[in-house]
Amino acid sequence: MPSYDVVVIGAGSVGCPSAYFLARRGLKVLMVESRPACGQGQNKAAIGGVRATHSDPAKIQICRQSLDVFSSWKEEHGFDLGWKKGGYCFPVYDERLEQTLKNLVEAQQRYGLNIDWVDADRVKDMVPGIEPRGLRGGTFSPDDGQVSPLLASEGFRRAGVALGVEYRFNEPVTDLVVESSRICAVVTTKARYPAKMVLVAAGAKAKAIGAMAGINLPVTPDSHEAGITAPVAQFIGPLVVDLRPGPEGRTANFYFGQNNEGQIIFCYTPKKPLVGEDRRPTSEFLPIVTRRLLTLLPRLRNMVVRRTWRGLYPMTPDGVPICDRIEGIDGLFVAVGMCGQGFMLGPGIGMNMTSVMLDGHPEIDPDVFASLRYDRSYEAGHEALK
Numbered sequence: 001m002p003s004y005d006v007v008v009i010g011a012g013s014v015g016c017p018s019a020y021f022l023a024r025r026g027l028k029v030l031m032v033e034s035r036p037a038c039g040q041g042q043n044k045a046a047i048g049g050v051r052a053t054h055s056d057p058a059k060i061q062i063c064r065q066s067l068d069v070f071s072s073w074k075e076e077h078g079f080d081l082g083w084k085k086g087g088y089c090f091p092v093y094d095e096r097l098e099q100t101l102k103n104l105v106e107a108q109q110r111y112g113l114n115i116d117w118v119d120a121d122r123v124k125d126m127v128p129g130i131e132p133r134g135l136r137g138g139t140f141s142p143d144d145g146q147v148s149p150l151l152a153s154e155g156f157r158r159a160g161v162a163l164g165v166e167y168r169f170n171e172p173v174t175d176l177v178v179e180s181s182r183i184c185a186v187v188t189t190k191a192r193y194p195a196k197m198v199l200v201a202a203g204a205k206a207k208a209i210g211a212m213a214g215i216n217l218p219v220t221p222d223s224h225e226a227g228i229t230a231p232v233a234q235f236i237g238p239l240v241v242d243l244r245p246g247p248e249g250r251t252a253n254f255y256f257g258q259n260n261e262g263q264i265i266f267c268y269t270p271k272k273p274l275v276g277e278d279r280r281p282t283s284e285f286l287p288i289v290t291r292r293l294l295t296l297l298p299r300l301r302n303m304v305v306r307r308t309w310r311g312l313y314p315m316t317p318d319g320v321p322i323c324d325r326i327e328g329i330d331g332l333f334v335a336v337g338m339c340g341q342g343f344m345l346g347p348g349i350g351m352n353m354t355s356v357m358l359d360g361h362p363e364i365d366p367d368v369f370a371s372l373r374y375d376r377s378y379e380a381g382h383e384a385l386k
């Protein structure tokens with residue numbers, strides 16, 4: 001069995017771009033994935049929103065890198081990822097939220113983000129038909145956008161394969177071999193792959209993979225549902241996030257947008273997290289989400305819903321990913337716990353982990369990246385817009 005410079009575990013939102021960026025530095029990279037194709041884990045559950053407008057500095061810087069990658073991919077690689085630069089809009093209907101978001105905008109602008117408070121007329125222009133009563137305005141960040149998660153994972157796979165990345169599908173990892181405090185090999189149901197370095201990017205299964213090396217990765221999945229309609233002519237520019245809790249008492253924020261194929265794609269955050277790996281769609285999702293959608297944007301009333309699905313957020317206790325080398329096991333690296341933002345973080349994390357693995361430091365400011373380290377305290381309440 002040939003030896004690899006790096007084995008990446010998990011061909012998802014983080015693993016696929018990571019394998020590509022590692023191969024770009026000339027490494028011999030193997031990807032092992034338990035499912036039959038790339039992007040089939042939580043990656044394909046994402047609605048494809050990509051924004052740099054967070055409150056956490058590490059997420060801001062990493063997602064800026066992701067936005068650069070996504071927005072230039074077609075030009076550089078001739079492969080369309082479904083990129084749509086429509087921005088993100090958070091419409092606001094109450095004074096308290098207006099103040100909170102205005103304060104946040106000031107902080108985000110200090111980080112150099114292109115985001116501003118816009119008045120109600122501007123929101124109405126961007127989201128034609130939005131409920132005008134009580135609308136106070138909102139925030140708008142024009143450089144954010146949307147991408148197709150399945151096209152993205154396929155785009156990274158193709159570009160990786162062109163650089164020599166080998167993909168092995170239908171091969172669940174069953175063990176990690178650690179000898180004399182050094183990672184030596186990855187064992188799957190089919191083979192044992194010797195490796196100098198291993199990057200764990202196993203999403204919702206991170207805890208089980210970590211346990212194979214004797215480390216505790218505090219990643220617990222909870223589930224979220226989403227849906228998509230048949231396509232109509234483009235009429236909504238930005239991805240819209242309504243931060244208000246739902247009147248039915250079961251939902252926190254909800255969000256939707258129109259992808260570059262014209263479909264409306266939508267999602268809500270349950271008020272009480274649904275912890276676990278159950279991915280069966282529920283009967284309550286569609287009635288609740290359509291009521292919220294039609295209250296905010298009655299114009300959607302004749303849209304045909306094509307399908308709904310339920311996927312997992314690989315959550316950490318503080319809502320912040322874990323991207324680090326593992327102290328005490330040379331050659332073992334993790335990029336897990338992406339919560340609800342792993343798709344938008346993926347390319348930026350791939351770039352930074354490549355740099356951590358090869359140069360010993362991330363591409364962004366190491367002090368900022370340090371907030372993602374494995375041995376932090378995980379106190380809750382870190383990120384305002386998680």
Ligand SMILES: Cc1cc2nc3c(=O)[nH]c(=O)nc-3n(C[C@H](O)[C@H](O)[C@H](O)COP(=O)(O)OP(=O)(O)OC[C@H]3O[C@@H](n4cnc5c(N)ncnc54)[C@H](O)[C@@H]3O)c2cc1C
Nearest residue numbers: 010012013014041042043047049173203311341342343344
């Ligand atoms: C409804 C919904 C909407 C979302 N919308 C967005 C959004 O708009 N923007 C955004 O950024 N994020 C969004 N997310 C979150 C996003 O989907 C996740 O954060 C992201 O996909 C996690 O990426 P990952 O690479 O860590 O995991 P995954 O993409 O799941 O990749 C992990 C891979 O590891 C593989 N694996 C697991 N165990 C093993 C093993 N033993 N051996 C081999 N392979 C293994 C899995 O099969 C999987 O392919 C959304 C999630 C949901 C559920």
